[in-house]
Amino acid sequence: MTLASALDPIRLSGPQAAPAPEAPLARLGTLEVRLAANRAEREASFALRHAVFVAGPGEMAGDARGLETDAHDRSAVHLLVRDTAARDGSGTPATVGTCRLVLPQPQAEDAFAAASLFALAPLLVAHRDLVFCEVGRACVAPSHRRHGVIEALWRGLWVFSRRRHVDVLFGAASFPGADPRAHAETIAALTATPPPPSWRVAPRPEVAADLPAPGAAFDREAVLRALPPLIRGYLHLGALFSTGAAIDRDFGTTDLLVMTRLAATPARHRAHFARVTGV
Numbered sequence: 001m002t003l004a005s006a007l008d009p010i011r012l013s014g015p016q017a018a019p020a021p022e023a024p025l026a027r028l029g030t031l032e033v034r035l036a037a038n039r040a041e042r043e044a045s046f047a048l049r050h051a052v053f054v055a056g057p058g059e060m061a062g063d064a065r066g067l068e069t070d071a072h073d074r075s076a077v078h079l080l081v082r083d084t085a086a087r088d089g090s091g092t093p094a095t096v097g098t099c100r101l102v103l104p105q106p107q108a109e110d111a112f113a114a115a116s117l118f119a120l121a122p123l124l125v126a127h128r129d130l131v132f133c134e135v136g137r138a139c140v141a142p143s144h145r146r147h148g149v150i151e152a153l154w155r156g157l158w159v160f161s162r163r164r165h166v167d168v169l170f171g172a173a174s175f176p177g178a179d180p181r182a183h184a185e186t187i188a189a190l191t192a193t194p195p196p197p198s199w200r201v202a203p204r205p206e207v208a209a210d211l212p213a214p215g216a217a218f219d220r221e222a223v224l225r226a227l228p229p230l231i232r233g234y235l236h237l238g239a240l241f242s243t244g245a246a247i248d249r250d251f252g253t254t255d256l257l258v259m260t261r262l263a264a265t266p267a268r269h270r271a272h273f274a275r276v277t278g279v
Contacts, residue, residue, distance in 0.1 A: 026155035033156030203246035
């Protein structure tokens with residue numbers, strides 16, 4: 001779940017850019033969170049991803065239309081955060097945040113993008129009674145990185161999960177750069193306590209990172225306080241992390257798998273989401 005910045009909010013104009021009639025999943029100030037309901041809204045998500053992962057510092061491949069997509073998008077739904085105070089000439093709110101939600105039925109390992117980096121089959125078999133939803137391709141426009149977009153995304157994820165009876169949100173938590181030494185202390189801090197046996201997920205051997213031990217001055221609490229907002233949010237919800245990191249050569253990142261069991265969310269966070277979303 002790489003979180004980065006784009007160059008500007010994405011605004012699509014023309015006849016396909018009309019807002020969808022469905023009510024938003026959640027709101028936060030001028031931000032509204034909804035599922036993409038038509039081609040124009042899906043392409044707004046892909047265009048923001050292109051600005052982040054292709055035009056920005058990433059190494060992903062885009063297309064000539066300025067969209068970033070892959071095979072998993074065909075079966076996914078796309079969560080949009082739009083700013084109703086930032087509109088184009090046609091009146092379409094600017095798309096300032098997005099993430100992709102993959103919720104396949106049946107839940108086979110190869111249906112999830114993270115399976116290219118992590119061995120998911122044992123996890124899915126051990127918890128075949130739970131519904132897993134993969135969260136990926138998360139990104140925020142730089143103009144809105146301090147405008148509550150992450151909180152808005154979380155509200156939308158909460159409502160979506162409640163409505164679709166999702167038990168586990170999971171995905172790749174990405175750190176910039178393919179040199180794991182740059183993130184050795186962060187990864188050590190997040191993986192210091194192994195998950196219960198049935199929740200232990202290892203990176204695939206061909207992409208597993210060779211991680212050095214943290215130095216003698218390692219301060220786990222200080223490292224955790226400095227986490228990126230999205231990963232810090234997962235941690236607050238009681239997330240579990242993979243037993244090792246993987247190198248994503250396509251993105252040029254060092255990744256951990258993060259798993260959030262919604263039933264294990266601390267009571268105060270469940271109460272917060274219920275209060276601000278009504279579910």
